[in-house]
Amino acid sequence: MLRTTAFFRSARAPPKRLVKYTINHTTRTYSTVPLKLPDKESTLAKFDFPLATHTINDVTKALKSLLKNKDQKITLNGHINRKPRIRATMSFAEIRDAHGDTSQIVMAPGLTDQKFFDLLKSTTTEDSVSVSGHLQLKQNKEGETDRQWELVVENYQILNSSNLDAARLDKLKHASPEELPPQFRYLQLRTPYFQNALKTRSRIAQLIRNIFVENHGFTEIETPLLFKSTPEGAREFLVPTRSPEKFYALPQSPQQYKQILMSSGFTRYFQIAKCFRDEDLRSDRQPEFTQVDLEMSYINSSDQVGIVVEDLIHSVWNKIRKVPTYKVNEEGYLEAIAFDTSAPNEKLHFSKLSYTEALTKYGIDKPDLRSKLQFIDLSKFLVPSKSNNGEFPILEACVLKAAFDPAASKKYKVPHNLVDPLNYTRRRPIVIPIHSKDDANAWYNKFIEKGVFSPTAEFNEDEFHRSLNLKEGDILAFSTRAELPYENPTPLGKFRQLAIQEFPTKWNREIINKETGEISQQSKREDIFVGTWVVDFPLFNPIETTAESSDDFPTYDYTSFESTHHPFTMAKLEDYDLLETDPLKVRGEHYDLVVNGVEVGGGSRRIHDACLQKYIFEKVLRITNYNDLFGHLLHALSMGCPPHAGLALGFDRLCAMLIGSPSIRDVIAFPKNQSGADPVVDSPTAVSEKTLNQYFITTKI
Amino acid sequence: MLRTTAFFRSARAPPKRLVKYTINHTTRTYSTVPLKLPDKESTLAKFDFPLATHTINDVTKALKSLLKNKDQKITLNGHINRKPRIRATMSFAEIRDAHGDTSQIVMAPGLTDQKFFDLLKSTTTEDSVSVSGHLQLKQNKEGETDRQWELVVENYQILNSSNLDAARLDKLKHASPEELPPQFRYLQLRTPYFQNALKTRSRIAQLIRNIFVENHGFTEIETPLLFKSTPEGAREFLVPTRSPEKFYALPQSPQQYKQILMSSGFTRYFQIAKCFRDEDLRSDRQPEFTQVDLEMSYINSSDQVGIVVEDLIHSVWNKIRKVPTYKVNEEGYLEAIAFDTSAPNEKLHFSKLSYTEALTKYGIDKPDLRSKLQFIDLSKFLVPSKSNNGEFPILEACVLKAAFDPAASKKYKVPHNLVDPLNYTRRRPIVIPIHSKDDANAWYNKFIEKGVFSPTAEFNEDEFHRSLNLKEGDILAFSTRAELPYENPTPLGKFRQLAIQEFPTKWNREIINKETGEISQQSKREDIFVGTWVVDFPLFNPIETTAESSDDFPTYDYTSFESTHHPFTMAKLEDYDLLETDPLKVRGEHYDLVVNGVEVGGGSRRIHDACLQKYIFEKVLRITNYNDLFGHLLHALSMGCPPHAGLALGFDRLCAMLIGSPSIRDVIAFPKNQSGADPVVDSPTAVSEKTLNQYFITTKI
Incomplete structure (x- = not known):
């Protein structure tokens, strides 16, 4: 005789109860009713089953020759991929094998024993099953056969049942990592991405x-x-x-x-x-x-x-x-x-790139070299007023060329991400969108007036403009750094990182074909990997x-x-x-x-x-x-x-x-979360006083 | 200028002081004299040296063609394998490369600069060196060249010096694991066996x-x-x-x-x-x-x-x-x-061997099947008097056939190892050497008299003798066990293990050649590996x-x-x-x-x-x-x-x-010792109160 409990069911137990889980394992409740040995027949059926004769991919590849042999029996083992469709005549399910491939199985009257129809009714998503039968080509809506095959079931065994309703399981399987109750990691790991x-x-x-x-x-x-x-x-x-x-x-x-x-x-x-x-x-x-x-x-x-x-x-x-x-x-x-x-x-x-070059060009010791953004040293022209007793004397700039369309909007605002104080450890660069020719030519006067920086004795306006080469639509950022920065990234280095994130398609280095000399843009950015020592x-x-x-x-x-x-x-x-x-x-x-x-x-x-x-x-x-x-x-x-x-x-x-x-x-199969806990096994845990005594330690709070 | 301290010396420091080590790291003493930066020239020489052009084995294999090219310069890097021999004219040393091969290097006047002779004088066993020069064939005592080669030194650098005298080092390198001060594991690991x-x-x-x-x-x-x-x-x-x-x-x-x-x-x-x-x-x-x-x-x-x-x-x-x-x-x-x-x-x-068969035939669940020794169930003939309320009713025997020569000594004593109580967890088998025909025929009477066991109702003397088939020179052991023993090994199982250890060449299974049916003895026992499930x-x-x-x-x-x-x-x-x-x-x-x-x-x-x-x-x-x-x-x-x-x-x-x-x-490169300590790094150690506080624990004794 079969017992069902709130938590554990044997394969044949009809109908399924929806069990609610909370994220914390310790709140799971189990039946306290004394258990009997689970039903022999259904339990042993979970251990005694035919091995898979093929993977789904094996069948697809050898389909022609397999179809020729009418006596060829195929066994597929795997998980039920979604809730079976139970019809009065034919019933359908989808099996997913260990390689993530899926195939339709079909129960047909005359070919499939009635008991398997009944068993399919109690089957749900993510049950582990063994299916044997023979192949046939699927019929499309017009009743014509197409190239796809299905398996007509002659034997069907539930090797283990999942204990949640199909709708909830489907949701869990495809949940984003943030949504998934983390103890269900194993459902997530079954999906092709994690496999x-x-x-x-x-x-x-x-x-x-x-x-x-x-x-x-x-x-x-x-x-x-x-x-x-x-x-x-x-x-x-x-x-x-x-x-x-x-x-x-x-x-x-x-x-x-x-x-x-x-x-x-x-x-x-x-x-x-x-x-x-x-x-x-x-x-x-x-x-x-x-x-x-x-x-x-x-x-x-x-x-x-x-x-x-x-x-x-x-x-x-x-x-x-x-x-x-x-x-x-x-x-x-x-x-x-x-x-x-x-x-x-x-x-x-x-x-090879020296630390000094990396810090002065890119403001960080691990620059993303997919981007050609690099800094302009303005110290020949400008001296920052605040330099912490001369420790941060270099004024440097980064120009995001043609970052926006100056004609489109007079009110263009720099993306918040680039100036959000939360993105910076300490001081931030000053960031200015260049809306107009005026901005390009005279942006610095305001800062000289405000006493942010002052011109050097050698300041030469033409040379200064040439070095920055500002145009309408550019974004200019500037900040200070030490001669040899220990600050890593520098404020401008952080700005560069944020700019690359914000504008992933802009200012990327071109690719040169060494043989032909041909120069092209980066096409699939996710396939570009640029290394440096x-x-x-x-x-x-x-x-x-x-x-x-x-x-x-x-x-x-x-x-x-x-x-x-x-x-x-x-x-x-x-x-x-x-x-x-x-x-x-x-x-x-x-x-x-x-x-x-x-x-x-x-x-x-x-x-x-x-x-x-x-x-x-x-x-x-x-x-x-x-x-x-x-x-x-x-x-x-x-x-x-x-x-x-x-x-x-x-x-x-x-x-x-x-x-x-x-x-x-x-x-990582079983990563720890941000509190260092493994939600799958619910570690770390408390330990008994007796165990601690063996290690000559006691806890204190 | 070069400083030497009690513990650390640079390569050139003459002459070496013998430093005594004790096994416990914590008793090492270091100089408290303020250190200066070590001598630049000799220190940098340790980092700036030619790469090896060959391994010693490379040279031996390609010797003929290498000797043809007189200008061929060879560089070997490795350890000095034993104390160099310093002679007034020629000096010799032996270099061991990373593959454990060794070769002679020779310093010859006219070919080798005098400064390298001086450097060789301060060289000792296990110094790490780089040697360059040209090849020549060794001369034997009669002044004839033989097939062995040596390297005539043209450049010689000490890449790092060992800080013990050669005699002590030689002893340490070849010490048995028990003798070696365990923090010297790295010297042991340099030997060909551990490599x-x-x-x-x-x-x-x-x-x-x-x-x-x-x-x-x-x-x-x-x-x-x-x-x-x-x-x-x-x-x-x-x-x-x-x-x-x-x-x-x-x-x-x-x-x-x-x-x-x-x-x-x-x-x-x-x-x-x-x-x-x-x-x-x-x-x-x-x-x-x-x-x-x-x-x-x-x-x-x-x-x-x-x-x-x-x-x-x-x-x-x-x-x-x-x-x-x-x-x-x-x-x-x-x-x-x-x-x-x-x-x-x-x-x-x-x-496959079932647990029951393993325990009844060999008295253990992991029998050494190289040996054909197996047990004889005597319960048909004899009943033990002590059986712990019938829990250990089976009397079983193991016969070591022709274990000794009965003619050689009338006083043959069973090897102590087989009967040493320290080798048994609890009760021991009774072990009897069969010195004579009398022993073979009537050994059991004494035990019946003493009440160790008694004959069963079906006891049949002929059948009993046939089952044991004792001869002079055999050793008989018998003990009790449960029907299905949880005791594992049983007393007789332990006896069997000890007998295999004591007589490694006896009672070994013969090898059959499956093709020819030919039967042979185990020749190299260390090459016989017998597996079973x-x-x-x-x-x-x-x-x-x-x-x-x-x-x-x-x-x-x-x-x-x-x-x-x-x-x-x-x-x-x-x-x-x-x-x-x-x-x-x-x-x-x-x-x-x-x-x-x-x-x-x-x-x-x-x-x-x-x-x-x-x-x-x-x-x-x-x-x-x-x-x-x-x-x-x-x-x-x-x-x-x-x-x-x-x-x-x-x-x-x-x-x-x-x-x-x-x-x-x-x-294992760095095994723990029997107290769980790693003597190489001297772990485990005490930890500061501050660190323990971070983990909310305190120690207690």
């Missing part, structure tokens, strides 16, 4: 591993996840142990272990590694994330790392995304990279001291330093002496790989000389307890560790870019 | 992934490591969060997430996954370990999982270990498995209630049950009704893969029917809070989750077997 997203991620990982191993002789080595707390960077997750007062920490990256591996004689290490950061979760950060991590020893230039990384990057774009990668050539055009996926790379294809970062930053409340200039303590990336990065050899005399002038052997304004990866040559590493800890960074924190690394370096360099790629972000999604959540 | 171990592990992972993806269409999906505490199995590591009283737990396996993935429409999932268990560490367990995890949906038999798993197993043995796998055929011979690595498998090759486990065990102090029979509460493996395993369909009437009689759809007595993997068909799963939780296992613990899984199952089954392989153990090591530590 493709995670399968593509798997293919990317596989391709990357094959390139590492087969093209470059790398060894994949797993490093521990129960690591040591080295509280220098982001906040780390702790793991209590059953030794009183002793904790592991989950690693932010395998950085230290991979350097120890270099001292262990491995010359080419990689790992697709889980990493952890307990940071406040922005919309697109996850507390656990995946990193493609590599390190190479006995190399004397970062280019050797870059060549391997470019092999990965060009290959995944060519083979997975099936579009070329682009670089910016010397004339500022985009040039498709001619990359031979069959042969290992021997040189860098992307060009950003190099020559300052090795150290002054420590920022800006007050929380400040909405003006950031302030710095120029006598205390922190590593721009991490303390293990080597200085550029030509800047070596500056480590002693002027650390802020030292450039690091760090390199970032930036694609379309996203930092895809970053790496560096490392300090393998323990004596120099110790100097950096003690004298530059003034880390007093470096022996406790990093003694293990110094020890490993001091034992004949060879020179080495490496890089890490953000794997989640890379996968998201490749499937064309702005969100890494789309390529 | 091979970790490179082989990487190759195995790569091969396994390729088989999953290319042969079987699996998708690799990463599941979260920040999971939820579900305190049903082993002790879990907790991860405090910045929400008061909320904890993640690190997963013991991806079991629940992978079942949710089955409900998410993925039909073939795999992952090489990190798992965590906070258990008391036996010699060969690690708190973090790696598992090859797979799950398949829409399958109706565990064989479909087994076929994929056998593809992995036969392939890694064939391609990595380069030996065949064996099964036990029906006559009890070993038969090499004919496996075509180029084509996916279509059937199971290993045979163990099936038909009881789905539930009675909960053990044995008192800690007991050294006799284990006791059970036969009215309360626990899952033999985990609560998600399906019952055998034919035992379905027993779930209600007699749960202990239910056999599970669980299958273990056992190779040479090691459980390589285990898996099952799962319960995909939420109603049945709930019944098992509530009625059989009496888990009252199953909604809190497993509500997420019930929810996922109830949403049309298809039938599914899977398996997990212990990857560390698999790799250790394949490199022929008894210890998983040999295939």
Whole structure:
């Protein structure tokens, strides 16, 4: 005998009750009626069923030959894709197989046993079923057969039933991520978009591993996840142990272990590694994330790392995304990279951009180079009145050419997004639409009068106009920056990002065909991926001291330093002496790989000389307890560790870019939400006092 | 100017000071003298050096053509393999490259600059160096050239120095794992044995992934490591969060997430996954370990999982270990498995062994089938006097045929290992050497007299003798067991394991050549790998209630049950009704893969029917809070989750077997020690009060 409860039903239980779910699992209610063993026949039928003979696509491809053989029995297994149509004579349903393909199944009197009609009545969307029968061509409205096939049911089994009504399920399946009650992630994952997203991620990982191993002789080595707390960077997750007062920490990256591996004689290490950061979760950060991590020893230039990384990057774009990668050539055009996926790379294809050039041209260290927008230094002509004691002396401008039609409206207002204070960390650029010739010629007088800036001694009106070349319909933005900005992005850099978002089709770089010299516009912008190496970062930053409340200039303590990336990065050899005399002038052997304004990866040559590493800890960074924190690394370096360099790629972000999604959540099966919770399993949870006692900890509020 | 400190030296600092290390990192002392920036020239030389033109093996292979070109300059980079020999005229050193090959380098007056001679004097074992020069053939003692080459040094650079004297380093490098101060793991990892171990592990992972993806269409999906505490199995590591009283737990396996993935429409999932268990560490367990995890949906038999798993197993043995796998055929011979690595498998090759057969023949659920030792049931003849109220009524024997030479010594004593109480959990078998015909014929009388056992009514002396067939030189062991033993291994099962260890060359199964019928002995025992599927486990065990102090029979509460493996395993369909009437009689759809007595993997068909799963939780296992613990899984199952089954392989153990090591530590770069500490980085550590406050926890002792 069959029991139904509020929550669980067996396949045959008629009729279905609509169960309401709330988002929080803990409010689910279950029956408290004592359960009996579920009905034997219907339960065992869920385990005892024929294997699929074909996928739906198999059938479509071999349709002709399959139709010839009248005795050919076909079994399809999958989910019911939408509510079956029950008719007095024929009934219809749609089955979706594991590849996301769908096909019609039909129950026909005489051909299909009556019991299967009854079973179909109790079937609803997203039930898992097994269907066997023979193929026939569908008839169109005029009664003619067409090329499409359907399966006439001879056997029908419900392998498991979904427990919601079809209408609600249909809505849930196609809900946007924001609308979907998040514990229903598994319904969403069944849709073709997410199936493709995670399968593509798997293919990317596989391709990357094959390139590492087969093209470059790398060894994949797993490093521990129960690591040591080295509280220098982001906040780390702790793991209590059953030794009183002793904790592991989950690693932010395998950085230290991979350097120890270099001292262990491995010359080419990689790992697709889980990493952890307990940071406040922005919309697109996850507390656990995946990193493609590599390190190479006995190399004397970062280019050797870059060549391997470019092999990965060009290959995944060519083979997975099936579009070329682009670089910016010397004339500022985009040039498709001619990359031979069959042969290992021997040189860098992307060009290099120095930190200083990136900040002065684009106001950020990860510029989106699809756009040709860049800044004009006005400091020859104008001096800002407010420069925070001369720390921000450069006045720079960005012109959005022909942003609007000056004839169309006299009242054109700059899009709010470009000037919204919420989009800026601190001060904003001043943004002016150029409505008229007057505006173009005399816009600055007003600001001189108001005392925003004043002309320099060399101010020359003609030269000034030539440098800006303003026309009606342009939008002008200007702001201040430091000579070498630590502010990153600068106010104008942020403005540039917002302008690219706001006007995605404007000011894009043209594409040059290297063979023919032909120049064309970007046609499908979503298929354009422009990469660059950003190099020559300052090795150290002054420590920022800006007050929380400040909405003006950031302030710095120029006598205390922190590593721009991490303390293990080597200085550029030509800047070596500056480590002693002027650390802020030292450039690091760090390199970032930036694609379309996203930092895809970053790496560096490392300090393998323990004596120099110790100097950096003690004298530059003034880390007093470096022996406790990093003694293990110094020890490993001091034992004949060879020179080495490496890089890490953000794997989640890379996968998201490749499937064309702005969100890494789309390529993670079970992402955490913004409170760090997993709504599917309802973690984190409270833990019993007894368990905590084993770890010698207690909670407090 | 160059500074040396107690700990860190630059390459040129003469002469080296021997620094003593203690095992505990925290006792290392560093100089407190203020540091200056290390000497520029020698430090930068460590970063600016020529790349290797060849590996040593490259040179050996291309020696003839390389020698022809007199101008050919060769650069080798690597470690100095042992202390250089400094002579008044010529000096010699040995360089080891990253592949573990070694070559002699020679400094010759006239050819090598004097400064390099001086540099070689300050060189010691395990310094990292770059050497350039030209090739010549070595001269043997008679002054004749032989086929071996050496490199005449024209440029020599120390890329990093090791900071211990050569003698100590040599000793450390070749120390056994027990002797090596464990923070020197990186020296050990440089040796060819460990280089091979970790490179082989990487190759195995790569091969396994390729088989999953290319042969079987699996998708690799990463599941979260920040999971939820579900305190049903082993002790879990907790991860405090910045929400008061909320904890993640690190997963013991991806079991629940992978079942949710089955409900998410993925039909073939795999992952090489990190798992965590906070258990008391036996010699060969690690708190973090790696598992090859797979799950398949829409399958109706565990064989479909087994076929994929056998593809992995036969392939890694064939391609990595380069030996065949064996099964036990029906006559009890070993038969090499004919496996075509180029084509996916279509059937199971290993045979199946039921739990009952395994326990009654071999006394354990993971028998080492290389040995043909098996047990003789004596219950037809003898009844034990002590049977714990009839719970252990079976008297069984194991005979070690011709274990000793009865003529050689009248005083032969059974090896202590076989009878050492420390080797047994509770009661031990009685073990008797058969010294004489008398012993063979009348050994049991003594035990009948002593009341150890008594003859049955059907006791027939001839039949009894035939069944045991004892001869002088045999060792007889006998003990008791239950009808269906939950004791696993049984006392005699443990005895069998010890006997195999003690007499590795005896009682091994013969190998049959399937083509010719020829029968041969096992020749290289370390190359024989015998696999079997163990099936038909009881789905539930009675909960053990044995008192800690007991050294006799284990006791059970036969009215309360626990899952033999985990609560998600399906019952055998034919035992379905027993779930209600007699749960202990239910056999599970669980299958273990056992190779040479090691459980390589285990898996099952799962319960995909939420109603049945709930019944098992509530009625059989009496888990009252199953909604809190497993509500997420019930929810996922109830949403049309298809039938599914899977398996997990212990990857560390698999790799250790394949490199022929008894210890998983040999295939883990940085294993934890038996206290759960990582001596290389000195984790776990204390954490500041400030950090703990962020997680709303405090420590207590």
